[in-house]
Amino acid sequence: MADTNAPKPSSSVKLVLLGEAAVGKSSLVLRFVNNDFQENKEPTIGAAFLTQKCNLPTRTIKFEIWDTAGQERFASLAPMYYRNAQAALVVYDLTKPTSLIKAKHWVAELQRQASPGIVIALVGNKLDLTSDSAGTAEVSGDGDDNAEDSGDARKISTEEAKTYAEEEGLLFFETSAKTGHNVTEVFTAIANAIPETSLKSARGPGASHAGVSRTEEQRVNLNGPRDSHAKEGCAC
Amino acid sequence: MAMGSVSDTLWDVVICGTGLQQSLLALSLSRSGKNILHIDPNDYYGGAEAAFNLQEAESWVDRLATEDKGFFRSASITKPDVAGLSFPRAYSLALAPQLIHARSELLSQLVSSRAYRQVEFLAVGSFYIFKAPSGPEQQPSLVRIPSTREDVFSTTAISAKAKRGLMKFLKFVLDYDRLEQRDVWKTFAGRPLVDFLQEHFKMDAELKTYIITLTLSLDGKITTEDGLSTIYRHLTSMGHFGPGFAALYPKWGGISEVAQVACRAGAVGGAVYMLGAGIKSMATATDEVELELTSGDMVKTKLLVRGNESVGDGPSISRLVAVVGVLYLTTMATSNSKEVLSRALESFLSAMDHDQVPQCLYQLYYEQAAGVKQSRLDELTIDLPGPSLSLSMDDLLLKHVREAWKKVASDTADDAEYMIFTDREPVDDDDELE
Ligand SMILES: Cc1cc2nc3c(=O)[nH]c(=O)nc-3n(C[C@H](O)[C@H](O)[C@H](O)COP(=O)(O)OP(=O)(O)OC[C@H]3O[C@@H](n4cnc5c(N)ncnc54)[C@H](O)[C@@H]3O)c2cc1C
Numbered sequence A: 001m002a003d004t005n006a007p008k009p010s011s012s013v014k015l016v017l018l019g020e021a022a023v024g025k026s027s028l029v030l031r032f033v034n035n036d037f038q039e040n041k042e043p044t045i046g047a048a049f050l051t052q053k054c055n056l057p058t059r060t061i062k063f064e065i066w067d068t069a070g071q072e073r074f075a076s077l078a079p080m081y082y083r084n085a086q087a088a089l090v091v092y093d094l095t096k097p098t099s100l101i102k103a104k105h106w107v108a109e110l111q112r113q114a115s116p117g118i119v120i121a122l123v124g125n126k127l128d129l130t131s132d133s134a135g136t137a138e139v140s141g142d143g144d145d146n147a148e149d150s151g152d153a154r155k156i157s158t159e160e161a162k163t164y165a166e167e168e169g170l171l172f173f174e175t176s177a178k179t180g181h182n183v184t185e186v187f188t189a190i191a192n193a194i195p196e197t198s199l200k201s202a203r204g205p206g207a208s209h210a211g212v213s214r215t216e217e218q219r220v221n222l223n224g225p226r227d228s229h230a231k232e233g234c235a236c
Numbered sequence B: 001m002a003m004g005s006v007s008d009t010l011w012d013v014v015i016c017g018t019g020l021q022q023s024l025l026a027l028s029l030s031r032s033g034k035n036i037l038h039i040d041p042n043d044y045y046g047g048a049e050a051a052f053n054l055q056e057a058e059s060w061v062d063r064l065a066t067e068d069k070g071f072f073r074s075a076s077i078t079k080p081d082v083a084g085l086s087f088p089r090a091y092s093l094a095l096a097p098q099l100i101h102a103r104s105e106l107l108s109q110l111v112s113s114r115a116y117r118q119v120e121f122l123a124v125g126s127f128y129i130f131k132a133p134s135g136p137e138q139q140p141s142l143v144r145i146p147s148t149r150e151d152v153f154s155t156t157a158i159s160a161k162a163k164r165g166l167m168k169f170l171k172f173v174l175d176y177d178r179l180e181q182r183d184v185w186k187t188f189a190g191r192p193l194v195d196f197l198q199e200h201f202k203m204d205a206e207l208k209t210y211i212i213t214l215t216l217s218l219d220g221k222i223t224t225e226d227g228l229s230t231i232y233r234h235l236t237s238m239g240h241f242g243p244g245f246a247a248l249y250p251k252w253g254g255i256s257e258v259a260q261v262a263c264r265a266g267a268v269g270g271a272v273y274m275l276g277a278g279i280k281s282m283a284t285a286t287d288e289v290e291l292e293l294t295s296g297d298m299v300k301t302k303l304l305v306r307g308n309e310s311v312g313d314g315p316s317i318s319r320l321v322a323v324v325g326v327l328y329l330t331t332m333a334t335s336n337s338k339e340v341l342s343r344a345l346e347s348f349l350s351a352m353d354h355d356q357v358p359q360c361l362y363q364l365y366y367e368q369a370a371g372v373k374q375s376r377l378d379e380l381t382i383d384l385p386g387p388s389l390s391l392s393m394d395d396l397l398l399k400h401v402r403e404a405w406k407k408v409a410s411d412t413a414d415d416a417e418y419m420i421f422t423d424r425e426p427v428d429d430d431d432e433l434e
């Protein structure tokens, strides 16, 4: 007697973003969350957390997206950044070879630091700067020196990155935050790849029968029902 | 902030160390628009308040064995030959397993600065006393200390007479600071609290133990003045964030969690973070300091803030972190404190479950010397006090952080706005409302 009008179960998923400066991490998020793009986006300062829902046929995933903000520049991210992350987007700029090296470094770091079951997607961004962006799906070879002249700034072949992703068991996409190409697909693929078992239900109608776990009971909400400004009250 | 190398910027402030105080300073400056470089000689966050997984704990102990510096010494790890230990990253051993009382200013600051959203707090329900078996046939037990009116009424652990005495005392503490009440304890102020309890309240040994335990004083020698204020804090914290608990504990890594969250807030505000970079040498000019970092970089700053690394003259402590769940045992350091803690652990475990005494899977032992209690400010440098050894968050530290903040940000900041920030992102509470 399934109630077809009942809301789909919803779960939150913590997703972290990693990658060299200026590869387009924040732009991918901006495209995904606001369907927007800014030509000269500033290095990320000030905003480093966003949420966005992703509707799957059988459930809703609410992404809690943690953008990096400064601490990654010298590989100084705090453990709290990785903790409980169920998904990671490791981004490189496919016009910039060093950015793939950096991406590989982050993948290794995630495998060392993050939860064992984390879903990692490797994303080559700025596809619009390559000649195959319009959909003429011709995979370019390595090291075309005249790439930019011919309107193709690609420096990292699809093949190279894809092979690496397969070896490491990563999801792999080439995207353009500018045109929006493949951006939603990345997040949907991640949502689908997260094992059902690792999804903790968000509080809500779908979760109300799950029972309150012991840890949930112990948890304290500092902005709870009590008015924290009522300074002189006392329990005694 | 600047995309070039760290040497190209004249920093407004370089903060060295990511212990609690330096991290809170970074948080307090996170909306100031100042150019901040935050470094730490260690390759982990938290300094003396760090939290380690088992692997990190091992390399920490190894390093202490060869480097022998700072506040820590005599560190060792024992792994009893029993199965059951999970993977190293499943554990987080806090070097500073401090409770935070609900009324601590730290919590108000975490809330007003919006940093609290990323920390999970657990409620610390009750305080217990270990009771040795009273006879050969008896078992050791843990007795809960009644510390609210309801508790005192309902407890069966103490006599009716003791109940009246305890009630009278709790009532007294609730306005101990009123003028008339002060006269009662003024003459005892600098003397041990036990004397006051004995002479003024005529408490028996057991009640005195209860009260002294509530003060979390390691040697039991807390003064009347300090003792009354700690118990006042305990009583007024009770129920503040929910029924039945007076203190909180940041899940996952104790105070290190607070330090990490504060540092992230600093980074989000534009500060640059470098771990594994300490100060190798420094040279001061009239209005700037030049630092040579252990990473090889040369940096210039208008102000340097660091922690005072000198050992102070207070007593040292000994700590045993036991993985049975995670248990933290602390006592004053003495020549045999390691044995004392091992025996305490055994007694405690046997009191938890007589029939099936829980097994300890891993032990980390270390001693920690007290730091200097005062901060030092001059034109170009600020030395914050050393880390606190107290079992509960000591709000005095916050005063020093605020002083440092004032010095860094006095030109642009409004004291009334200290640590009061709005959420950077629209807060989405729809999980609760749906
Ligand atoms: C000093 C101290 C006092 C506490 N007092 C109380 C109390 O009064 N009331 C109460 O309800 N709870 C209290 N807790 C918390 C309680 O001990 C833990 O929540 C409990 O041990 C978790 O057990 P678990 O097997 O469910 O572990 P899980 O919740 O499954 O945790 C698994 C792992 O998480 C880490 N972890 C979880 N909790 C902690 C923690 N608190 N500190 C460090 N690492 C942790 C550990 O690595 C642990 O192995 C206290 C904890 C500490 C450290």
Ligand SMILES: Nc1nc2c(ncn2[C@@H]2O[C@H](COP(=O)(O)OP(=O)(O)OP(=O)(O)O)[C@@H](O)[C@H]2O)c(=O)[nH]1
Residues within 6 Å of the ligand: A019, A020, A021, A022, A023, A024, A025, A026, A027, A028, A038, A039, A040, A041, A042, A043, A044, A045, A125, A126, A127, A128, A129, A175, A176, A177, A178, A179
């Ligand atoms: N052509 C093109 N430009 C892009 C794309 N994505 C991002 N950019 C541009 O690349 C620059 C950097 O983008 P960001 O999103 O700020 O990069 P980031 O990785 O978040 O950078 P940091 O926050 O500094 O780490 C901006 O000028 C963007 O406009 C893309 O898909 N195509």
Ligand SMILES: [Mg+2]
Residues within 6 Å of the ligand: A025, A026, A027, A043, A044, A067, A068
């Ligand atoms: Mg960015």
